[in-house]
Amino acid sequence: MKDYIIKCLMENHGGYVSGEYLCEHSGVTRSAVWKYISNLREEGFGIEAVAGKGYALTEIPDVLCGAAIEYYTENTKFWKRIIVINMVDSTNLYVRSLCNLRIEEGTAVFAACQTDGRGRMGRVWHSPDTDGIYMSVLFTPDLPYGQVPVLSLYAAMAVRRAILQVCGLECDIKWPNDLQYKGKKLCGILCEVIGEINNDFCCIVGIGINANNKKRSFEKDIRDVATSIMIETGMNVDRCKLGAAVLNHLERLYKGGEFSIEEYKKYCITVGKDVTVIRGKEEMQAYAYDITPGGGLMVKTADGRHKEVNSGEVSIRPAKE
Ligand code: BTN
Numbered sequence: 001m002k003d004y005i006i007k008c009l010m011e012n013h014g015g016y017v018s019g020e021y022l023c024e025h026s027g028v029t030r031s032a033v034w035k036y037i038s039n040l041r042e043e044g045f046g047i048e049a050v051a052g053k054g055y056a057l058t059e060i061p062d063v064l065c066g067a068a069i070e071y072y073t074e075n076t077k078f079w080k081r082i083i084v085i086n087m088v089d090s091t092n093l094y095v096r097s098l099c100n101l102r103i104e105e106g107t108a109v110f111a112a113c114q115t116d117g118r119g120r121m122g123r124v125w126h127s128p129d130t131d132g133i134y135m136s137v138l139f140t141p142d143l144p145y146g147q148v149p150v151l152s153l154y155a156a157m158a159v160r161r162a163i164l165q166v167c168g169l170e171c172d173i174k175w176p177n178d179l180q181y182k183g184k185k186l187c188g189i190l191c192e193v194i195g196e197i198n199n200d201f202c203c204i205v206g207i208g209i210n211a212n213n214k215k216r217s218f219e220k221d222i223r224d225v226a227t228s229i230m231i232e233t234g235m236n237v238d239r240c241k242l243g244a245a246v247l248n249h250l251e252r253l254y255k256g257g258e259f260s261i262e263e264y265k266k267y268c269i270t271v272g273k274d275v276t277v278i279r280g281k282e283e284m285q286a287y288a289y290d291i292t293p294g295g296g297l298m299v300k301t302a303d304g305r306h307k308e309v310n311s312g313e314v315s316i317r318p319a320k321e
Contacts, residue, residue: 001026002036003067006045011059011070062130062212064112065240070243077250077319080106089116090214091136092190097284098138099194099202105140110243116209121315125208128218131228133209133239137250140202145193149202150295152177152191153264154253155205159187160267162245163209166227167237175270175288175297176311179209185225186210191311198268203273207246211237261291270297274319287320 003268004026008017022033026115037047037055046059051237060068066084073079081103086109088094096305097110111134116127127134139151156177163179163186171179171186179187193203210228218226229237253259265271270288277284277299286299286307296308309316 005036006067016053016056020201036090055180067242068240072241073247075311078106083109087113090114090118091134092204095136095138095204105138107138128217131213131217132242133211136206147162147294151203152189153295154259155189158253160244160276161249166242170307173267175268181232217244275316276319278315
């Protein structure tokens with residue numbers, strides 16, 4: 001109900017909405033509406049009340065709020081369910097549990113913080129409260145199983161576009177789906193496929209964006225290689241606006257046919273570089289020269305062989321100069 005009230009107020013862009021309207025459309029009494037408004041004020045929403053006019057939204061606090069995210073998702077046809085949780089182990093794990101319940105695609109889960117945030121290659125994704133954006137989305141793509149990793153490239157493009165639109169920052173993509181700003185990591189994406197080749201399968205795309213992190217909030221071991229939008233712009237990021245922008249761009253890329261490998265390659269700093277391909281303890285020097293339609297990286301090894309490397313098995317680091 002609180003979400004419904006915020007949505008009505010937001011849709012009025014700071015204009016007044018009468019108490020009568022809120023009662024009629026929400027099906028609760030005037031005193032219940034008043035109680036919800038008081039609760040919202042306690043959560044930090046600025047709501048002005050004027051006799052004879054109604055309520056107007058004057059301030060939105062820096063909290064993750066489902067109604068705000070829904071408001072910013074532009075007339076979406078794809079995002080049917082946006083779930084916002086205060087604390088969760090991992091949004092990817094949460095979506096996985098929904099997968100088992102056969103929830104339809106177009107579900108997005110956001111959390112204010114994670115207690116067991118996961119990164120690629122079994123790494124930890126440190127997820128402190130209010131700093132970052134932690135979100136996971138569910139797709140059941142109409143793609144051959146082998147091409148599903150391309151979804152993580154869609155996600156990288158969506159985040160790149162969203163950060164540019166909302167925060168004015170031009171990021172680079174490090175294959176397959178890290179976003180970097182001036183060589184430091186700003187966003188990581190964890191793509192997990194659930195199911196088997198010949199059966200139904202779905203894909204969970206988990207996105208972690210360093211939004212409002214201060215330098216000291218990063219763990220010591222990544223402090224020199226990570227950055228945040230706040231560190232780079234000096235501005236506080238509206239996580240609802242940015243999270244919604246990611247959903248908007250994902251919808252356009254995934255459903256609206258806007259994705260192209262050519263555009264991805266334009267922003268991918270890995271292509272055209274000497275790289276070290278790391279598979280477990282093995283390392284191989286190669287030259288990265290292309291991206292396949294399934295999102296693989298084409299490399300030429302030092303002994304002249306051409307290989308496609310897959311994002312699930314390897315990580316890449318620039319070769320030493
Ligand atoms: C990486 O290692 O670069 C990928 C990091 C992915 C982190 C995000 S945060 C939201 C989602 N939930 C998780 O547990 N991980 C992903």
